[in-house]
Amino acid sequence: MNGVNETWDTIIVGAGIAGLSAALYASRQRLKTLVLSKDLGGQLTLTELIENYPGIDAVSGLSLARKVESQAKKFGAKFVYDEEVVEIERVQDGFIVKGILGEYKGTTVILAFGKTPRELNVPGEKELKGKGVSYCAICDAAFFKDQPAVIVGEGEPGLEAIELLSKYAKPAYYVSRSRTLVGEDSIIKEVMQRPNVTLYLGYEVVRIIGNNKVEGIVVRNLESKEEVTLSVNGVIIEMGYVLKTDFLKGLVKLNEKGEIVIDREGRTSVEGIFAAGDVTDSKYKQAVVAAAEGVIAALSAYNYIREKKGLPPVNVDWKAEKKKTTVSLRL
Numbered sequence: 001m002n003g004v005n006e007t008w009d010t011i012i013v014g015a016g017i018a019g020l021s022a023a024l025y026a027s028r029q030r031l032k033t034l035v036l037s038k039d040l041g042g043q044l045t046l047t048e049l050i051e052n053y054p055g056i057d058a059v060s061g062l063s064l065a066r067k068v069e070s071q072a073k074k075f076g077a078k079f080v081y082d083e084e085v086v087e088i089e090r091v092q093d094g095f096i097v098k099g100i101l102g103e104y105k106g107t108t109v110i111l112a113f114g115k116t117p118r119e120l121n122v123p124g125e126k127e128l129k130g131k132g133v134s135y136c137a138i139c140d141a142a143f144f145k146d147q148p149a150v151i152v153g154e155g156e157p158g159l160e161a162i163e164l165l166s167k168y169a170k171p172a173y174y175v176s177r178s179r180t181l182v183g184e185d186s187i188i189k190e191v192m193q194r195p196n197v198t199l200y201l202g203y204e205v206v207r208i209i210g211n212n213k214v215e216g217i218v219v220r221n222l223e224s225k226e227e228v229t230l231s232v233n234g235v236i237i238e239m240g241y242v243l244k245t246d247f248l249k250g251l252v253k254l255n256e257k258g259e260i261v262i263d264r265e266g267r268t269s270v271e272g273i274f275a276a277g278d279v280t281d282s283k284y285k286q287a288v289v290a291a292a293e294g295v296i297a298a299l300s301a302y303n304y305i306r307e308k309k310g311l312p313p314v315n316v317d318w319k320a321e322k323k324k325t326t327v328s329l330r331l
């Protein structure tokens with residue numbers, strides 16, 4: 001599997017929900033599919049429960065990822081973990097995908113390597129990740145209903161996060177290095193008027209406290225250096241996300257944020273390279289959106305290969321299945 005003598009129909013970079021969904025659809029289309037990833041599940045594993053995936057009441061991110069991985073494996077997709085892709089080179093009839101463990105050749109590539117939330121890099125953060133420390137207010141604010149919790153944030157994402165958290169948490173703290181709230185006036189007004197909100201503007205985080213679950217946070221005034229300890233059950237960090245797309249510069253088109261620009265069919269600026277999920281310039285960064293984009297990218301890769309072989313593109317997989325049902329009904 002590790003080598004350029006073998007050619008894969010598609011190489012998927014990343015085994016988050018976008019890459020896994022792409023693997024499921026690519027392998028079901030009988031494409032020879034290879035997934036290269038640093039880990040299984042990606043950001044899904046940063047949250048305890050996913051409660052807004054259609055059709056599922058609540059599921060742990062890791063079990064959702066394992067389920068889709070096993071579905072894809074059933075159709076022949078191969079997975080290599082602990083592999084970090086660092087370069088992609090265009091060659092005749094495809095691409096060489098270079099990782100730290102090896103090099104792989106693919107006719108098409110699907111980039112689905114997500115985003116990494118920006119971390120505070122303070123003591124306690126790493127140890128309490130998924131145990132009260134989270135990086136997604138839209139996903140996790142509701143877990144802190146009637147409990148003390150804090151948003152550590154910057155700019156508009158931070159403001160929107162405290163606006164949301166303050167609908168649930170009591171008290172809801174907002175800690176920001178910035179000395180003013182930044183964002184829409186109406187949202188600022190709403191946040192300021194909520195009695196359960198306390199703002200710590202011009203403060204930085206010193207450490208997060210807790211033994212196997214978050215119990216508090218220590219913050220420090222940037223000017224006076226005075227430290228304050230807040231008792232909280234949850235710390236939601238909304239400092240934006242880090243995109244690690246530098247290695248793609250000069251290959252595919254990136255926007256000003258470094259996100260991969262795609263069209264509605266998951267195509268990048270380079271023929272044969274597709275992208276899906278949080279790594280793209282799509283606006284809404286949610287699991288179901290990433291999954292759907294993975295599916296689109298896989299079907300587009302499939303059609304690209306068909307076209308290269310002089311075959312007409314097909315629309316969707318279920319057409320074949322429907323045909324089978326129709327035949328059996330007639331019998």
Ligand SMILES: Cc1cc2nc3c(=O)[nH]c(=O)nc-3n(C[C@H](O)[C@H](O)[C@H](O)COP(=O)(O)OP(=O)(O)OC[C@H]3O[C@@H](n4cnc5c(N)ncnc54)[C@H](O)[C@@H]3O)c2cc1C
Binds near residue numbers: 083117
């Ligand atoms: C704390 C938290 C809670 C969330 N909760 C929810 C929720 O409840 N509901 C919801 O819909 N969404 C939620 N989200 C958002 C959702 O998780 C993401 O939108 C979604 O998981 C993105 O999937 P992805 O596959 O695009 O990327 P990712 O999940 O980021 O996966 C990327 C994968 O690529 C791998 N990778 C990265 N770089 C490389 C490389 N160079 N080479 C090889 N592999 C690489 C990573 O290891 C990872 O496996 C949450 C996000 C966070 C952070």
